Amino acid sequence: MKQITPEFFATARGLSRAQGESLARMISLIMPDAAVFTVDQHKKISYWSPGAEKLLGFGEAELKGESCLTANRCVQCMRGCGLIDSGKVEAAPLLLHRNDGRTQAVLKYAMAYVSEDGGFDGGLEVLIPQRALAATDLPLQQLSEKYGLISHSPEMLKVLEMIRRVAATDIPVLIRGASGTGKELVAKAIHGESARSHAPFVAINCATLNAGVLESELFGHVKGAFSGAVRDHAGLFERAHGGTLFLDEIAELPFELQAKLLRVLETGEYLPVGAERPLQTDVRIVTATHKALREEVKAGRFRQDLLFRLRVIPIFLPDLQARKQDIPLIVRQLLKQQFTQGALPQVTESAMQQLLAYDWPGNVRELRNAVHYALVMSDGHYIQVADLPPEIQTSVAATQDTAKSPRQALSAHIIEAEITACAGNLTLAAKRLGVGRTTLWRYRKQSAIKA
Numbered sequence: 001m002k003q004i005t006p007e008f009f010a011t012a013r014g015l016s017r018a019q020g021e022s023l024a025r026m027i028s029l030i031m032p033d034a035a036v037f038t039v040d041q042h043k044k045i046s047y048w049s050p051g052a053e054k055l056l057g058f059g060e061a062e063l064k065g066e067s068c069l070t071a072n073r074c075v076q077c078m079r080g081c082g083l084i085d086s087g088k089v090e091a092a093p094l095l096l097h098r099n100d101g102r103t104q105a106v107l108k109y110a111m112a113y114v115s116e117d118g119g120f121d122g123g124l125e126v127l128i129p130q131r132a133l134a135a136t137d138l139p140l141q142q143l144s145e146k147y148g149l150i151s152h153s154p155e156m157l158k159v160l161e162m163i164r165r166v167a168a169t170d171i172p173v174l175i176r177g178a179s180g181t182g183k184e185l186v187a188k189a190i191h192g193e194s195a196r197s198h199a200p201f202v203a204i205n206c207a208t209l210n211a212g213v214l215e216s217e218l219f220g221h222v223k224g225a226f227s228g229a230v231r232d233h234a235g236l237f238e239r240a241h242g243g244t245l246f247l248d249e250i251a252e253l254p255f256e257l258q259a260k261l262l263r264v265l266e267t268g269e270y271l272p273v274g275a276e277r278p279l280q281t282d283v284r285i286v287t288a289t290h291k292a293l294r295e296e297v298k299a300g301r302f303r304q305d306l307l308f309r310l311r312v313i314p315i316f317l318p319d320l321q322a323r324k325q326d327i328p329l330i331v332r333q334l335l336k337q338q339f340t341q342g343a344l345p346q347v348t349e350s351a352m353q354q355l356l357a358y359d360w361p362g363n364v365r366e367l368r369n370a371v372h373y374a375l376v377m378s379d380g381h382y383i384q385v386a387d388l389p390p391e392i393q394t395s396v397a398a399t400q401d402t403a404k405s406p407r408q409a410l411s412a413h414i415i416e417a418e419i420t421a422c423a424g425n426l427t428l429a430a431k432r433l434g435v436g437r438t439t440l441w442r443y444r445k446q447s448a449i450k451a
């Protein structure tokens with residue numbers, strides 16, 4: 001039989017099965033909205049409270065004697081919940097799948113029963129529903145415009161859908177994507193659509209400060225904590241209280257601070273530098289990285305337990321290179337931001353071809369910079385190949401821009417992207433492109449004949 005770790009046995013002194021079973025019934029009376037259940041030494045369900053039935057939609061009759069994984073359907077549960085290894089689980093955030101397919105955010109607490117010979121003898125588990133918030137019902141198109149996350153690509157539409165879902169919970173989110181793919185925009189959208197939107201969104205890049213300064217920035221310090229600490233300093237956890245703390249480049253968080261962050265996630269408590277008593281915080285943590293954190297764990301640079309805490313919901317942002325159909329749309333959006341009045345400059349077909357051929361290692365940030373550069377260089381009416389930054393001019397052998405008619409300024413790519421954006425509504429697409437409907441129809445016909 002698997003042995004419980006001596007540390008747990010020493011601290012918890014163990015809960016016997018008989019004690020646990022009556023405790024479970026008591027907790028389910030006191031906390032009728034929580035799911036309370038017990039498992040035997042084989043992790044088969046032995047008690048399932050009415051609250052559990054209400055929360056997850058499974059009845060006791062169908063679950064008794066079944067593996068706990070039948071009712072606790074989630075990625076972390078499949079990996080192992082830690083109950084056998086550490087004897088207890090404290091405030092683990094989970095996203096469970098209910099019997100009816102909907103998801104339910106919970107915080108899980110569990111305590112193992114210890115047999116007389118010190119072995120695992122089952123356990124008592126309590127799942128506390130996380131704040132029941134309605135997912136935002138903002139249509140994806142409006143969500144994308146509200147936060148400037150412009151895209152048509154299926155991958156980005158999935159990201160927008162994820163934002164809508166996770167905003168309704170307090171579950172930690174890890175955003176993975178290369179530099180300039182929009183990680184901070186996604187974090188802001190999650191915050192902005194959540195019930196925390198009235199409280200601050202605070203962001204910090206963990207790669208830019210050394211361990212000492214970062215600790216003081218995150219957790220604050222008290223007067224006299226170190227030379228130069230002439231007054232108390234509120235940390236970001238205090239400033240973000242009630243809101244969202246966005247930790248960018250989380251892979252760079254120094255190892256010694258990883259344990260402190262883990263403590264906040266587990267207990268909501270942290271210790272300002274030099275302080276004697278911990279403070280409580282209520283923040284939602286959203287993290288981002290361009291690195292594979294699993295590799296960082298393997299290399300011994302990142303704590304596995306912290307990874308599991310942070311990566312409850314991962315969101316992946318694709319490189320711009322993998323969604324080039326977004327380029328005309330984003331360019332247009334960037335031009336609109338610069339020109340609030342008057343006609344937008346037209347991007348010539350050759351210039352658009354160069355933009356589409358380029359690899360964009362700096363992703364949308366680089367595209368934004370290129371558009372700003374081109375605007376400075378252009379005559380204000382047309383953006384041509386010669387107006388683009390040099391590295392983009394040479395992305396493919398550019399053809400010379402000789403024509404300057406509006407039709408030639410509109411490439412087939414732009415036309416088709418706009419029509420898709422308008423869900424096939426040619427009148428709207430023509431309006432957004434600044435041409436008449438008949439003209440748009442003629443352009444399309446001519447492009448089709450040329451093809």
Ligand SMILES: Nc1ncnc2c1ncn2[C@@H]1O[C@H](COP(=O)(O)OP(=O)(O)OP(=O)(O)O)[C@@H](O)[C@H]1O
Pocket residue numbers: 148149150151177178179180181182183184185186248330364365368
């Ligand atoms: N889909 C998009 N549509 C329009 N603009 C975007 C989009 N994605 C990113 N941007 C713009 O690109 C720039 C970089 O975005 P952001 O700072 O969110 O990227 P990031 O992934 O957090 O970058 P880094 O990792 O370097 O901090 C910002 O100006 C942002 O407004």
